[in-house]
Amino acid sequence: MTRRKRLIVGFGIGATCVLAACSTTTAGQGVPNASAPPASPSAPSPTSAAPPSGDTDGLARFYNQKMTWGSCDSYAAIDGHLDPDLQCGKIMVPVDYAKPNGDTAEIAVSRLPASGNKIGSLLMNPGGPGGSGLSMASVGKNTELAERFDIVGFDPRGVGASTPQIRCVTPKEADQRRKDNDVDMSPAGIAQTESEDKDYVAKCAQRTGDEFLEHVGTREVVRDMDVMRAVLGDDKLNYVGYSYGTRLGGEYAETFPTKVRAMVLDGAVDPDQDPLTDIRLQAQGFQKVFEAYVSDCVKHRNCPLGTDPSDAVKQFRDLVNPLIDHPAQTTDPRGLSYQDAMTGVQQALYSPDLWSMLTDGLNELKQGRGDTLLQLADAYDGRNDDGTYSNLNDAFNAIRCVDDPRIMDRSVMGKLDVEVRKIAPFEDDGRGTGQAPLDMCAFWPVPNTSTPHKYSAPGLPTTVVISTTNDPATPYQAGVDLAQQLHASLITYHGDQHTVALTSGVKCVDDAVINYLINLTPPPAGLTC
Numbered sequence: 001m002t003r004r005k006r007l008i009v010g011f012g013i014g015a016t017c018v019l020a021a022c023s024t025t026t027a028g029q030g031v032p033n034a035s036a037p038p039a040s041p042s043a044p045s046p047t048s049a050a051p052p053s054g055d056t057d058g059l060a061r062f063y064n065q066k067m068t069w070g071s072c073d074s075y076a077a078i079d080g081h082l083d084p085d086l087q088c089g090k091i092m093v094p095v096d097y098a099k100p101n102g103d104t105a106e107i108a109v110s111r112l113p114a115s116g117n118k119i120g121s122l123l124m125n126p127g128g129p130g131g132s133g134l135s136m137a138s139v140g141k142n143t144e145l146a147e148r149f150d151i152v153g154f155d156p157r158g159v160g161a162s163t164p165q166i167r168c169v170t171p172k173e174a175d176q177r178r179k180d181n182d183v184d185m186s187p188a189g190i191a192q193t194e195s196e197d198k199d200y201v202a203k204c205a206q207r208t209g210d211e212f213l214e215h216v217g218t219r220e221v222v223r224d225m226d227v228m229r230a231v232l233g234d235d236k237l238n239y240v241g242y243s244y245g246t247r248l249g250g251e252y253a254e255t256f257p258t259k260v261r262a263m264v265l266d267g268a269v270d271p272d273q274d275p276l277t278d279i280r281l282q283a284q285g286f287q288k289v290f291e292a293y294v295s296d297c298v299k300h301r302n303c304p305l306g307t308d309p310s311d312a313v314k315q316f317r318d319l320v321n322p323l324i325d326h327p328a329q330t331t332d333p334r335g336l337s338y339q340d341a342m343t344g345v346q347q348a349l350y351s352p353d354l355w356s357m358l359t360d361g362l363n364e365l366k367q368g369r370g371d372t373l374l375q376l377a378d379a380y381d382g383r384n385d386d387g388t389y390s391n392l393n394d395a396f397n398a399i400r401c402v403d404d405p406r407i408m409d410r411s412v413m414g415k416l417d418v419e420v421r422k423i424a425p426f427e428d429d430g431r432g433t434g435q436a437p438l439d440m441c442a443f444w445p446v447p448n449t450s451t452p453h454k455y456s457a458p459g460l461p462t463t464v465v466i467s468t469t470n471d472p473a474t475p476y477q478a479g480v481d482l483a484q485q486l487h488a489s490l491i492t493y494h495g496d497q498h499t500v501a502l503t504s505g506v507k508c509v510d511d512a513v514i515n516y517l518i519n520l521t522p523p524p525a526g527l528t529c
Contacts, residue, residue: 058100062093063230067109075108075134075161078390083138086110091231093157093224095215103211107224108161109154110134116147120261121232122517123152123225127243127267127499129218129403130395132160139240140502143510148518152232156248157224158208158216159395166216168204168394171387178381181324181338185417185433190410197440204398205445214446216395217402222252226259236261238517242499243267243474246465246482250455253486257460262517266466267499270478271485272454275404275439276416281475283424289349289472290426292496296352297359304362313425319365320345321429328370336370336377342427344376349472351497401441403450408442410435455485462522463488466509470496489522493529500529 072088082088090106111121122145124136136153140146158166169177177200182193204213225248229237238261241249246265253260273281294312297303304319305312320341327335336344348358354376361372377383382390407413417436421428441448465488467479476492483490493500493509500506501513508529515521 059094059097059227062100062227065092065231067091067231069111072110072134075110078161079108079132079134079155080390082110082135083112083141085141086112086134086137088134088161090162091224091228093227095212097220097223105157105212106163107154107157107228108134108163109152109228110137111153112137112141112146112151114146114148114150118150119148119518120150120234120236120238121152121229122149122238122240123154123228123232124239125154125156125241125245125248127241127245128159128392128396129156129244129399130159130166130392130397131244132390132392134161140514143502144514144518145502149238150232152228154228156221156395156399158212158398159391164208164212166204166213166391166395166398167207168200168397171383171389173203174381174383174389174393175334175387178340178343178377179327179334179337182437183324183338183429183431185431185435187435190435190437193437194443197437198443200397201440201443201445204394208394208398210445213398213444214402214449216398217449218247218251218399219403219449221248222255225252226256229259234261235259238262240264240501240513240517241266242501244269246474247271249463250482250486253457253460253463254455257457260460260463262461262520263463264466264501264513264517265463265482265486265488266501267471267474268465268467268479268482269474270481272452272481273478274452275407276412279416280419280423281478282473283420283427285470285472285475286346286349287424287426288470289496290345290424292470293349293352293355293358296355300359302359302363304359304366316362316426317428317430319362323370324429328365328368328373330370330374332371332374334374336365336374338429340377341365341370341373343380344373347376347380352495353497397440401444402446402448404441405448405451406441406444407439410438413438455482457486460486462520464491464513464516464523465489466491466493466499466501466513468493468495468497468500470494471498472496473498489516489525489527491523491527491529 067089069087069089072082072086075088076082088110091109092104092106094100095103095105124139125133126136132155133153134155137151140151155162180196236259239249247269249263249265250271294309297305298307298309305315323338323341327337330336348354364372382392413436414434417432418434421432463486465479465483467476469476500509502510506529512523512527
């Protein structure tokens with residue numbers, strides 16, 4: 001077993017996107033609020049949209065602020081390469097919506113201005129939680145969406161170029177955490193893992209601050225999205241969210257149902273799903289995609305897992321288990337740890353586009369080398385070529401710990417560990433004892449702010465949910481359930497990847513999504529692609 005996985009980074013083709021862009025960024029020094037981008041050059045653009053009725057006390061100055069747009073150069077230094085055609089700026093929001101005259105935060109926003117007859121803005125989020133979204137403004141650039149909408153990306157509060165920034169560990173500390181394999185399930189090993197997590201949590205509280213940590217969750221980001229809607233000049237929201245971004249969209253729909261014009265949610269997170277079920281289903285999803293990878297791999301002469309699919313898990317474990325005690329050599333002096341190897345494999349399983357890279361990495365490992373798997377792990381963990389990190393992992397931990405209920409019973413975690421090893425044997429290192437450490441959220445310094453529940457959004461117009469049959473991170477059934485809760489149209493995509501719309505070149509899906517967003521025409525009932 002390894003540390004809990006994120007749902008997604010980089011949307012659907014996600015892994016490829018991350019490898020192509022994010023791993024080559026150069027800024028961000030791994031310290032609290034480092035390298036915050038300067039304010040954009042002024043280019044006033046007034047807004048006429050009003051704050052929501054019944055929720056105006058002290059918030060008018062946020063809803064009525066004027067947006068300024070300028071160069072994205074300083075933002076790209078933190079968030080990675082951005083399309084030169086994009087414009088960037090900041091939107092101010094209250095840290096605590098119950099205290100609108102208190103501290104404020106700034107949300108980094110990007111846009112690709114509409115080239116034709118504009119309908120409004122189209123807000124997009126890639127997931128995470130903790131994923132930077134500025135590059136999302138380039139999604140749909142070569143489609144009719146770019147003619148009819150200002151396509152807008154944003155870094156949620158605490159993430160990427162938004163300020164203040166969630167920061168817990170320095171680059172050196174992050175590198176060390178990746179060497180801590182945390183596979184020892186003896187009482188001493190469990191105590192050591194929990195001690196490491198307590199130290200991490202203490203650093204988060206010290207370097208980010210308890211007050212801000214309490215207000216980085218989905219509850220606040222949804223409120224920020226409504227401020228963004230108004231500041232961008234839209235009476236109603238147009239939104240596309242991937243993976244965790246479906247949780248943002250669903251909770252926005254529940255909070256502001258009459259403020260939605262169009263919404264597409266791809267790779268659904270089921271809001272009524274508790275964290276334990278989430279972990280089980282993710283393990284099941286990754287096992288299924290590992291098996292799909294194996295089925296493809298054994299067709300090729302260079303498959304590192306042999307020719308018999310039934311023996312592939314053993315072949316795989318024989319390759320990775322030795323890394324627990326002896327990291328593989330890499331050109332980078334860090335070497336490839338066991339945890340990094342597993343992270344790299346999981347990264348590749350997000351998309352078939354990376355299966356050939358996974359094959360190369362496993363073949364390298366047979367020769368005692370770990371360069372390709374380390375590259376995959378670095379992309380997943382947001383490590384840049386210069387050794388610095390994005391704040392992706394720190395933000396992921398902070399957001400999920402303030403969003404999700406805490407599991408305080410070690411016996412429950414032990415039973416879960418036993419279950420997951422059976423569900424996903426490719427992840428089982430063979431060292432299970434029936435015991436397991438508490439998740440780090442058990443030690444988080446501020447309370448969680450939400451509980452699992454079914455959405456209720458009276459007055460919500462027709463929305464669209466997309467679910468992939470063999471999604472490794474968010475199960476197909478979650479999309480079915482979300483569509484039922486929101487009374488949405490459901491698109492089913494048959495594939496072995498995480499999310500699909502507007503990123504994978506699937507015309508059947510893309511045409512339906514674009515037609516819906518522009519014309520508000522729902523997809524045909526039961527559409528399957």
